Amino acid sequence: MAGSSFDSRRRFLNEAGRFASAAGLAAAWPALVRAQGKPTTVGFLYTGVRQDYGWNQAHTVAARQIGKLSGVKVLEQENVPETAEAEKVMESMIRLDGARVLFPTSFGYWPFILKIARRYPEVLFVHAGGLWKEGDPANTIGYRGYMEEPHYLCGIAAGRMSKTGKIGFIGAKPLYFIFNNCNGFVLGARSVNPKATCQVVITGDWNNPVKEAEAVNSMVDQGVDVIVGNCDSPKVVIETAERRGVYSCGYHTDLSALAPKGFLTGAEWNWGKGAEFVRAWQTKGSYPNLLRGGFKRDMVKLSPFGKAVPQAVRAEVLKARQAFADDSLALYHGPLRDNEGNMVLTAGQRIDNEDNKYKLGVKFLVEGAIGKTGLAR
Amino acid sequence: MRARVETALITAGALALAFALFGLFLLANRLNPLEVYAILWLGGFGTSFSLQATLTQAAPLMLTALCVAIPARAGLLVIGGEGALVAGGVCAVLAGVAAAGLPAAVGTALVCAAGAAAGGAWIAMAGALKHLRGVNETISTLLLNYIAIALLNHLVSGPIRDHAVSLKVTSWSIPQPYMVDAIPGIGVHWGLALGVLACLAAYVLLRYSVPGFAIAVLGGNARAAQLVGLPIGRLTLLACGLGGAAAGLAGAVEIVAVHGAASGSLVVGFGYAGILVAFLARQNPLAIVFFAFLVGGISASGGLMQRRFDMPDAATQVLQGMIFLCVLGSNALYGRVRMFRVARAGA
Numbered sequence: 001m002a003g004s005s006f007d008s009r010r011r012f013l014n015e016a017g018r019f020a021s022a023a024g025l026a027a028a029w030p031a032l033v034r035a036q037g038k039p040t041t042v043g044f045l046y047t048g049v050r051q052d053y054g055w056n057q058a059h060t061v062a063a064r065q066i067g068k069l070s071g072v073k074v075l076e077q078e079n080v081p082e083t084a085e086a087e088k089v090m091e092s093m094i095r096l097d098g099a100r101v102l103f104p105t106s107f108g109y110w111p112f113i114l115k116i117a118r119r120y121p122e123v124l125f126v127h128a129g130g131l132w133k134e135g136d137p138a139n140t141i142g143y144r145g146y147m148e149e150p151h152y153l154c155g156i157a158a159g160r161m162s163k164t165g166k167i168g169f170i171g172a173k174p175l176y177f178i179f180n181n182c183n184g185f186v187l188g189a190r191s192v193n194p195k196a197t198c199q200v201v202i203t204g205d206w207n208n209p210v211k212e213a214e215a216v217n218s219m220v221d222q223g224v225d226v227i228v229g230n231c232d233s234p235k236v237v238i239e240t241a242e243r244r245g246v247y248s249c250g251y252h253t254d255l256s257a258l259a260p261k262g263f264l265t266g267a268e269w270n271w272g273k274g275a276e277f278v279r280a281w282q283t284k285g286s287y288p289n290l291l292r293g294g295f296k297r298d299m300v301k302l303s304p305f306g307k308a309v310p311q312a313v314r315a316e317v318l319k320a321r322q323a324f325a326d327d328s329l330a331l332y333h334g335p336l337r338d339n340e341g342n343m344v345l346t347a348g349q350r351i352d353n354e355d356n357k358y359k360l361g362v363k364f365l366v367e368g369a370i371g372k373t374g375l376a377r
Numbered sequence: 378m379r380a381r382v383e384t385a386l387i388t389a390g391a392l393a394l395a396f397a398l399f400g401l402f403l404l405a406n407r408l409n410p411l412e413v414y415a416i417l418w419l420g421g422f423g424t425s426f427s428l429q430a431t432l433t434q435a436a437p438l439m440l441t442a443l444c445v446a447i448p449a450r451a452g453l454l455v456i457g458g459e460g461a462l463v464a465g466g467v468c469a470v471l472a473g474v475a476a477a478g479l480p481a482a483v484g485t486a487l488v489c490a491a492g493a494a495a496g497g498a499w500i501a502m503a504g505a506l507k508h509l510r511g512v513n514e515t516i517s518t519l520l521l522n523y524i525a526i527a528l529l530n531h532l533v534s535g536p537i538r539d540h541a542v543s544l545k546v547t548s549w550s551i552p553q554p555y556m557v558d559a560i561p562g563i564g565v566h567w568g569l570a571l572g573v574l575a576c577l578a579a580y581v582l583l584r585y586s587v588p589g590f591a592i593a594v595l596g597g598n599a600r601a602a603q604l605v606g607l608p609i610g611r612l613t614l615l616a617c618g619l620g621g622a623a624a625g626l627a628g629a630v631e632i633v634a635v636h637g638a639a640s641g642s643l644v645v646g647f648g649y650a651g652i653l654v655a656f657l658a659r660q661n662p663l664a665i666v667f668f669a670f671l672v673g674g675i676s677a678s679g680g681l682m683q684r685r686f687d688m689p690d691a692a693t694q695v696l697q698g699m700i701f702l703c704v705l706g707s708n709a710l711y712g713r714v715r716m717f718r719v720a721r722a723g724a
Contacts, residue, residue, distance in 0.1 A: 083635070096419060
């Protein structure tokens with residue numbers, strides 16, 4: 001029983017990887033022909049298990065995509081703690097496996113990457129998280145998608161599908177990107193239903209299934225009927241929502257299988273973008289050291305729609321996605337108030353979607369969000 | 378002399394059997410055992426880098442194995458190395474934070490001493506329960522492991538948590554100057570030297586000192602020891618305290634040489650692997666040095682085996698478990714192999 005579900009999950013991941021990599025392969029063909037010969041070994045390090053319905057699984061999808069590139073061999077190691085052990089595992093991959101590109105996928109690996117990157121100039125270190133700054137080694141990359149954009153799209157679906165006009169957001173930590181995601185979700189919902197409100201709960205932990213389930217239950221008791229969870233693995237959030245008969249949106253990776261009835265859509269990373277760094281390293285091409293972006297730079301994705309979502313809503317969501325892609329829609333634009341009544345942006349003010357400085361400094365929840373950031377003011 | 382050959386041969390036989398059984402396990406998983414063993418060799422011993430990783434793993438194992446071997450001399454089966462290591466690590470951090478501002482060497486020594494004292498006290502508790510109330514020391518030390526880990530989790534997620542580190546639940550860090558570097562030239566931290574020294578010291582103490590002899594008498598026959606007037610209680614506490622101190626020191630070394638702060642990263646099974654090492658070494662402190670190296674190598678190669686064969690992380694633990702069972706089983710062979718039996722009768 002356990003074995004068969006493992007198999008089907010793995011098969012599912014393979015399929016997902018194959019689908020997503022087809023487009024990338026076609027574009028990269030000329031570079032790949034040159035890179036033939038000795039395969040480039042690419043190593044992935046995960047903090048947990050690969051099939052976690054969350055952060056690690058999103059990276060596993062990318063690993064499958066990158067493994068499909070010709071001239072590339074992918075090696076993976078699970079359960080690597082964010083300690084000196086991570087340094088040892090990276091060095092082991094370099095020295096024993098001959099890895100030339102490493103994807104240490106957890107946020108907490110960054111200090112250990114900085115410790116060894118200069119010692120191994122022949123290796124490219126690609127870190128999931130935009131921590132790279134001027135002066136850091138040239139053979140390191142930080143990359144991260146603007147998840148607030150797909151959250152905005154989830155918000156549109158939520159705003160249209162909610163019968164009560166009450167939606168819910170469960171966040172792990174009081175951090176800027178969680179606030180951005182929450183704001184995206186609320187702004188999206190209110191773009192189609194200006195009366196919609198969103199309950200916000202910050203659990204304080206990346207991984208606390210008990211609190212997450214409690215939050216879902218209490219929200220549903222208060223009439224909330226669409227929920228999204230921003231934690232390491234939103235599996236429990238989505239399953240609990242499904243059991244309570246309400247809608248849910250995914251986070252990190254495609255979680256539609258968890259809620260066959262109530263899944264609307266979800267915000268996904270496109271870590272497969274890392275394939276471009278691998279190709280650049282193989283062909284001695286250029287690469288950015290810091291890459292942040294949303295739909296415009298193909299850094300984020302939208303999960304497939306659940307069957308509950310009618311055609312008209314799908315079209316509306318996809319239209320907004322296109323608007324992000326061609327930059328005609330700005331997530332933050334005036335007039336905008338926070339949920340304490342302060343004017344954040346006046347009419348006509350528009351924050352560029354790639355204004356990292358602004359987005360990294362977001363410490364407020366927008367009007368319509370019910371809850372506190374949990375930060376001291 | 379013959380007895381030593383007997384020990385060596387039986388242990389080697391048990392190891393060979395364990396590897397053969399693990400080979401069957403690999404075959405059942407459609408893997409070629411020879412390929413896997415080649416990778417195990419490469420990852421544990423095959424390159425200078427692998428040796429470094431192995432020695433780094435071996436260092437704490439030597440100390441946690443002593444936590445089994447020293448009380449074993451007094452006839453006690455202590456399996457609380459994991460808890461003593463955790464207690465040592467936590468108290469090392471507390472001492473380091475409390476005593477900030479001392480000269481680096483003094484600070485480091487103080488941190489290590491605090492770790493050893495805490496580990497010693499932890500296992501001595503079980504010794505005291507054994508002597509005063511007759512509580513089985515195996516059960517009490519096993520349960521103390523869970524208590525130590527629960528205390529660690531409580532402390533690092535509340536009272537001593539460093540809230541500046543938001544992505545990880547971890548305690549305050551000890552002052553940077555108290556951290557120690559690697560031993561120059563071999564790239565392994567000083568815990569290795571401490572481990573070897575502790576094993577040597579334990580060997581000398583147990584074989585060539587009066588308290589060591591008294592402990593051995595106690596282990597041989599507690600009633601006889603009592604009849605000749607040995608202080609049973611004090612000897613029990615001494616054996617437990619020294620063993621616990623070794624494991625506590627292992628915890629302190631993890632702090633000063635690796636982590637700098639207490640967190641769940643301390644609980645990685647060094648205490649339990651130490652039990653395996655002590656039994657492989659038949660509780661002989663000198664043999665512990667060698668077997669810590671062997672078991673350290675098996676652990677160090679785990680990641681490489683996982684990557685090359687897509688095996689689960691737990692595969693190396695299956696191998697360790699098989700080794701443990703085979704070695705325990707082989708104890709039944711002592712005195713039953715004919716070629717040694719003759720020699721015994723002669724001696």
